[in-house]
Amino acid sequence: MVWKGPDKDIDERDLSVHERKQWAAGVPAVAVSMKRDVEQMGPVRTARTLLRINQRDGFDCPGCAWPERHGGRKIAEFCENGAKAVAEEATLRRVTPAFFADHSVADLAGKTDYWLGQQGRLTHPMVLREGETHYAPISWGEAFELIADELRSLDSPDEAIFYTSGRTSNEAAFVYQLLVRSFGTNNLPDCSNMCHESSGSALGAAIGIGKGSVTVEDVENADLIIIAGQNPGTNHPRMLTVLESAKRKGANIIAVNPLPEAGLLRFKDPQRPSGVIGKGVALADQYLQIRIGGDLALFQGLGRLLAEAEDAAPGTVFDRDFIADHTAGFDEYLAHLREVDLGEVLTATGLSEQQIRTMAEAMAASKRTVICWAMGLTQQAKAVDTIGEAVNLLLLRGMIGKPGAGVCPVRGHSNVQGDRTMGIWEQMPESFLTALESEFGIDCPREHGHDTVAALRAMRDGKAKVFIGMGGNFVSATPDTAVTEAGLRQCALTVQVSTKLNRSHVVHGEVALILPTLGRTEADVQATGDQQVSVEDSMSMVHLSHGRLEPASPYLRSEVSIVCRLAVALLGPDHPVPWAEFEANYDTIRDSIARVVPGFDDFNARVRLPDGFVLPHPPRDSREFHTDTGKANFSVNELSWVPTPPGRLILQTMRSHDQFNTTIYGLEDRYRGVSGGRKVVFVNADDIAELGLTDGALVDLVSEWPVDGTVEERRVEGFRVVAYSTPRGNAAAYYPETNPLVPLDHVAERSNTPVSKAIVVRLEPVGA
Ligand SMILES: Nc1nc2c(c(=O)[nH]1)N[C@H]1C(S)=C(S)[C@@H](COP(=O)(O)OP(=O)(O)OC[C@H]3O[C@@H](n4cnc5c(=O)[nH]c(N)nc54)[C@H](O)[C@@H]3O)O[C@H]1N2
Ligand SMILES: Nc1nc2c(c(=O)[nH]1)N[C@H]1C(S)=C(S)[C@@H](COP(=O)(O)OP(=O)(O)OC[C@H]3O[C@@H](n4cnc5c(=O)[nH]c(N)nc54)[C@H](O)[C@@H]3O)O[C@H]1N2
Numbered sequence: 100m101v102w103k104g105p106d107k108d109i110d111e112r113d114l115s116v117h118e119r120k121q122w123a124a125g126v127p128a129v130a131v132s133m134k135r136d137v138e139q140m141g142p143v144r145t146a147r148t149l150l151r152i153n154q155r156d157g158f159d160c161p162g163c164a165w166p167e168r169h170g171g172r173k174i175a176e177f178c179e180n181g182a183k184a185v186a187e188e189a190t191l192r193r194v195t196p197a198f199f200a201d202h203s204v205a206d207l208a209g210k211t212d213y214w215l216g217q218q219g220r221l222t223h224p225m226v227l228r229e230g231e232t233h234y235a236p237i238s239w240g241e242a243f244e245l246i247a248d249e250l251r252s253l254d255s256p257d258e259a260i261f262y263t264s265g266r267t268s269n270e271a272a273f274v275y276q277l278l279v280r281s282f283g284t285n286n287l288p289d290c291s292n293m294c295h296e297s298s299g300s301a302l303g304a305a306i307g308i309g310k311g312s313v314t315v316e317d318v319e320n321a322d323l324i325i326i327a328g329q330n331p332g333t334n335h336p337r338m339l340t341v342l343e344s345a346k347r348k349g350a351n352i353i354a355v356n357p358l359p360e361a362g363l364l365r366f367k368d369p370q371r372p373s374g375v376i377g378k379g380v381a382l383a384d385q386y387l388q389i390r391i392g393g394d395l396a397l398f399q400g401l402g403r404l405l406a407e408a409e410d411a412a413p414g415t416v417f418d419r420d421f422i423a424d425h426t427a428g429f430d431e432y433l434a435h436l437r438e439v440d441l442g443e444v445l446t447a448t449g450l451s452e453q454q455i456r457t458m459a460e461a462m463a464a465s466k467r468t469v470i471c472w473a474m475g476l477t478q479q480a481k482a483v484d485t486i487g488e489a490v491n492l493l494l495l496r497g498m499i500g501k502p503g504a505g506v507c508p509v510r511g512h513s514n515v516q517g518d519r520t521m522g523i524w525e526q527m528p529e530s531f532l533t534a535l536e537s538e539f540g541i542d543c544p545r546e547h548g549h550d551t552v553a554a555l556r557a558m559r560d561g562k563a564k565v566f567i568g569m570g571g572n573f574v575s576a577t578p579d580t581a582v583t584e585a586g587l588r589q590c591a592l593t594v595q596v597s598t599k600l601n602r603s604h605v606v607h608g609e610v611a612l613i614l615p616t617l618g619r620t621e622a623d624v625q626a627t628g629d630q631q632v633s634v635e636d637s638m639s640m641v642h643l644s645h646g647r648l649e650p651a652s653p654y655l656r657s658e659v660s661i662v663c664r665l666a667v668a669l670l671g672p673d674h675p676v677p678w679a680e681f682e683a684n685y686d687t688i689r690d691s692i693a694r695v696v697p698g699f700d701d702f703n704a705r706v707r708l709p710d711g712f713v714l715p716h717p718p719r720d721s722r723e724f725h726t727d728t729g730k731a732n733f734s735v736n737e738l739s740w741v742p743t744p745p746g747r748l749i750l751q752t753m754r755s756h757d758q759f760n761t762t763i764y765g766l767e768d769r770y771r772g773v774s775g776g777r778k779v780v781f782v783n784a785d786d787i788a789e790l791g792l793t794d795g796a797l798v799d800l801v802s803e804w805p806v807d808g809t810v811e812e813r814r815v816e817g818f819r820v821v822a823y824s825t826p827r828g829n830a831a832a833y834y835p836e837t838n839p840l841v842p843l844d845h846v847a848e849r850s851n852t853p854v855s856k857a858i859v860v861r862l863e864p865v866g867a
């Protein structure tokens with residue numbers, strides 16, 4: 100299957116490749132962020148807006164989920180990429196009804212997400228009626244009636260899909276899932292299914308809660324920080340400040356990554372004079388250039404070496420008291436470690452024995468270890484096993500539930516963790532559903548709903564007919580783009596609640612709606628006055644976010660308002676949930692949340708404390724583990740890895756420095772030295788030679804996926820080969836251009852997360 104994506108508005112002939120950078124942040128970062136902001140917002144708005152990011156009385160950065168510092172916040176508590184996220188949202192550019200009159204949907208479908216996003220903020224609710232070529236304005240009331248009619252006409256509520264992206268506030272997420280469950284389905288897929296679902300699955304089984312166990316202070320006070328499968332210099336730049344501070348206190352940092360990401364190597368803090376001019380701080384003490392998918396083997400190899408060190412000096416490496424008091428499954432795990440073949444670990448990881456031994460020694464010597472990870476671990480077939488193995492290593496050494504130690508899955512979207520806490524999950528536990536029922540006097544369905552991959556299958560098979568997206572860009576973010584697009588086109592109705600135009604508006608069902616909504620930066624005024632919303636960061640801190648900018652258009656509604664009005668249209672005025680009251684005053688939503696969601700007691704008062712409050716986390720707070728055994732569980736996993744078939748490469752799909760997921764800010768992947776285009780594939784120089792290619796050659800990427808004895812092929816065309824430092828047999832390219840290559844059925848075991856980081860591909864020279 101050849102994927103003919105829209106790419107004509109980016110002239111890839113302008114692409115140029117420079118030497119990659121050895122350090123991150125510093126002056127160019129500040130300069131770049133200011134330039135983008137001034138382009139989009141003008142100088143005055145730029146100054147006013149940037150100073151409110153992540154401040155106590157300001158708004159939560161709509162970028163990543165890395166926490167703010169408590170107490171010692173800086174005047175500018177944001178990073179280059181946060182400033183770009185704000186520029187995208189607070190831009191002065193507008194997409195008005197006149198724009199839609201000028202551009203047919205067919206015309207817009209030929210544009211990239213980059214071009215679509217650059218057009219500016221959506222200003223009016225718009226409808227694309229059956230058979231029409233252009234979106235036309237519609238009133239909010241008519242839009243809600245149209246959706247309600249379509250939903251009511253379904254044979255079953257399970258024929259509707261209600262997607263959420265992770266920017267949605269706690270309050271909006273809570274009322275949204277309440278609407279969906281009141282309607283009668285648990286079909287609540289979210290971006291987390293493609294993101295940290297594997298972390299949730301692994302941590303839930305191992306420690307009884309799917310969230311990270313550390314605070315910013317813990318990371319700062321750790322003496323060993325392992326960063327595996329994460330590129331913080333680009334995706335969580337504020338984390339670098341914390342790493343730098345840990346480093347200054349003497350921490351040892353080990354980076355495990357197939358790519359030598361600049362942010363892992365050396366950091367110059369743009370907010371510190373010495374950072375602007377000096378050489379910066381070297382971050383990673385050890386950099387392990389691991390083969391893609393080799394982490395499971397690495398962690399098992401480390402376990403084996405730790406066991407050997409414990410044998411050599413009993414009682415010095417393992418935390419025997421912790422293991423005895425707080426864990427289950429140790430004996431089986433230890434027995435398995437003894438079987439681990441170090442030779443196989445070396446093949447799987449591509450590392451040297453010395454590298455692994457040095458890392459094991461660092462772990463054995465550490466008193467406070469934190470392991471951080473992101474998509475490099477979660478988007479793998481064996482992701483859940485791999486994260487289980489990372490936890491095993493911490494449990495061996497009692498590195499959980501004590502200061503300076505623990506698990507740190509670094510979340511993506513700014514409120515993705517909060518959305519889950521609020522019930523955005525297709526399989527919320529019984530306790531949550533019962534609490535909802537008793538709070539509101541409604542009946543919740545019990546059957547689990549569709550996650551993202553299941554939702555795609557249901558659409559493909561004609562079993563889902565209405566798609567509603569609360570934010571996000573479902574078409575471009577999901578795997579197997581051709582299947583996704585066909586599925587959406589089969590729907591009777593697709594609805595997108597959005598701030599900006601994206602591909603999910605132009606690949607649509609028979610009827611389509613665009614519902615424009617307020618962003619984080621904007622004032623949200625309802626019947627009882629100015630409203631604030633709350634978010635939960637990657638470390639379980641809940642705090643307020645207060646937008647103040649004049650909304651992009653007077654016709655925008657908040658996400659809360661959209662959900663509440665749709666609920667009244669769908670469920671009628673006599674429904675037991677007080678939708679109108681919720682819309683008028685978000686405090687009333689928080690009062691209900693306080694009664695339904697554990698840890699939110701006295702929500703309205705505590706969220707107004709200067710830094711908000713932290714949610715309970717039993718392993719972190721008291722070394723309690725609410726698992727099936729009542730203890731932290733060691734897991735035993737088969738040693739497995741990702742070999743490269745002959746003549747093929749294993750491709751990971753990742754973010755450039757100039758995008759937020761499917762929102763493309765620009766064409767500068769500055770640290771990796773690529774500018775002016777995005778269709779590149781990074782390949783080891785020796786592989787380029789062995790495959791008979793040349794640096795700079797133009798190739799098609801063809802993925803290969805075995806099905807019933809044959810091989811399914813998916814193709815994207817015209818990528819430039821870039822010689823780059825990556826292990827032999829591995830390659831890298833940007834998401835979302837490469838999503839058409841990810842087979843829908845290639846998912847992680849147990850978490851069902853698309854395997855976006857290990858796709859078997861071959862490179863075919865263009866015109867060959
Ligand atoms: N500016 C900006 N910030 C963002 C985002 C953004 O797009 N732009 N996205 C947000 C979201 S939703 C998320 S989830 C996070 C994503 O944050 P990251 O997970 O850092 O994002 P990716 O670009 O997917 O990078 C994955 C990293 O894992 C490495 N990797 C790939 N395969 C393997 C492997 O097998 N083993 C190991 N050890 N490493 C591997 C890659 O080389 C890369 O460095 O960032 C969030 N923050
Ligand atoms: N191949 C591959 N695929 C991947 C990944 C990968 O690494 N590789 N990463 C996966 C990951 S980690 C994630 S999280 C998903 C991301 O999937 P999504 O969250 O679905 O995608 P985004 O690109 O973040 O969504 C951007 C859109 O959100 C809308 N938006 C922005 N702010 C707001 C807001 O405040 N409210 C509302 N209602 N809308 C808003 C805008 O219209 C914008 O166009 O993609 C996944 N897909």
Ligand SMILES: [Mo]
Pocket residue numbers: 290293294295510511512
């Ligand atoms: Mo994510």
